[in-house]
Amino acid sequence: MVSITLNDLQEGQHGTILDVEGNDAIAARLLEMGLIPGEVVEMIGQAPMGDPVEFSVVGYRLSLRRIEARRVRIERT
Secondary structure: OOOEEHHHOOOOOEEEEEEEOOOOHHHHHHHHOOOOOOOEEEEEEEOOOOOOEEEEEOOEEEEEOHHHHOOEEEEEO
């Protein structure tokens, strides 16, 4: 199994969340927003300058900065 980060997904690609890296307030906030291990996430699109990036997870759309997306480890599906 080769894991990548959420930031590595391209538009229309899916992945299964493996882990959220870190033990701080940002990691806790990402988990609270539904980025929990086992959930499937899809990259929907990005802003014209590339940041933020929009994802679909647990039935809703979520926009993250790329630096935040790099903290979410996934396995591409």
